[in-house]
Amino acid sequence: MFRKNEKSPDDFWREYEEKIGEKILARSLGQYLSGWEAFDEKKWNAIWGLIIATSGGFRFHHFPHMGWLEAITHFTSGAEAPREKTLFVPKERLLSAALVKETKWWKKIFSPSAPRLVIRYRNDAGEEREMVLETDYKSDDLMETLDRYGGGTNEQ
Secondary structure, three states: OOOOOOOOOHHHHHHHHHHHHOEEEEEEEEEEEEEOHHHHOOOOOOOEEEEEEEEEEEEEEEOOOOOOHHHHHHHOOOOOOOOOOOEEEEEHEEHHHHHEEEEEEEEEOOOOOEEEEEEEOOOOOEEEEEHHHHHOOOOOOHHHHHHHHHHEEOOO
C-alpha cells in the first residue's frame, strides 16, 4: 500500500507531535489570508497549510511544494527554494475564534467561498490582532477546541 519511504498519516501526526512537543487536539486544511505581521510583511498571503489546535495553542503550518513548472523556473533563475512557514499563538493569547459561513443562498451559488476562520489574539506587545484564514467545511472539531481557549463562536 505505501512505498518504503512514504509515511502513513498516523506516523506523520505522531512525528509532528513529537517535533512540537504538544498534543494535537484538532486539525484542518486551510489557507492563510491575513493578520500575522511576519507573514504579511513578506507577502505570504493566500498560502495553503495545516490549521492545527494543540494543547499549547493555535498553529498554521505551510509545507513548501513546487509543481514541475515552478521547479524549472526556480532552477533556471537560481531563486531560493521554498521553505516551511509556521505561525503559533499560545492559548493564553487567544481571545476568540469565529467560523463565518455564507448564509445567503444566492451568494452560495454565484460566488461560493470557503468558511472563514477569524481568530482574535494578542501579539507579543499585548496588542489585539485579528487573523483570517479560509478553512474546509469540516472544521467543527477545530472550532470546539478553539472555543475552549478563547470563547470562540460558530457564526452562520
